[in-house]
Amino acid sequence: MQIVTDSKYVCEGYGYSLNWSQNDWRTLHGRAAENIDLWKQVLRLRKKLRGRPRVEVVKIGRCSSEIATFVDRDAKAAAKSPQFEDDGYKPGKIGRTRNASGNAAKMYTTAKGEVIVLIYRTKVVTRDTQKVVFQTYCESRRDFFDKYWAQADNAIANSLHRGNVFLVRMNDQPQNPRILSILALLDKNDLIGKPART
Known part of the structure; x- marks a missing residue:
């Protein structure tokens, strides 16, 4: 075959x-x-x-x-075709990225810690796990750029609404990135602006 x-x-x-x-x-x-x-x-x-x-x-x-x-x-x-329906397809929440980089999201492999993320997609992976796709905040440019994904339990992923900015805690397993908790909901307007001068 x-x-x-x-x-x-x-x-x-x-x-x-x-x-x-x-x-x-x-x-x-x-x-x-x-x-x-x-x-x-x-x-x-x-x-x-x-x-x-x-x-x-x-x-x-x-x-x-x-x-x-x-x-x-x-x-x-x-x-x-309306004749066939994909029963396995489960739509997720989808939003827009802040910039048109054109690159696909990569697995988030940075070590454990806190990170500021802008959520733009979640997708059900299994009954109790979702894939969360997000952009990370760049302080020097005062905007969201790099696109990554990590997994999260349903309780956490269902609270990560697209288009919103969160401070989250990640695990320390770079081969299995997970969002462990939501530390704060942040105001996007306070973060985005003119780049800081160096």
Whole structure:
């Protein structure tokens, strides 16, 4: 069986998903795996094949072949189709970032401590865990720039409303970043302004 994709996440995730399924859907570093419902469907299909199927995941460039163009077109059509509904999709709270850096959020790997964050997205990962995507505050530029993500328990993540600024406490595990507590709700207008002169 061959899975053709232009997604690095799918290409790498397939191999990981076999381990995640045996580790209570946790990554090597203990984080909750994402898109569990979709990975379970892929692994169920694999089990339905007789014998020990050889599964090859091939990454291709976007629009680099006729297959990629057909897959892209069909995926967009399926997303607009009222006939099929993605039961596994759980929308999160989404806001805008303060600047258009164009880069994806990275895992927050800074050591334990307090950090000022501007929340712009939360997403349910498992029943008790959410992924929180935020920008960190830069004192010298007096604005929010770098985009990161960390996980949080539902009780904390549900209190982190998009577009708001919080002082939060992070854990000390760079491979499994978590927001441990909310220390304060801050006024965005007090933080954003002209850069401090040095």
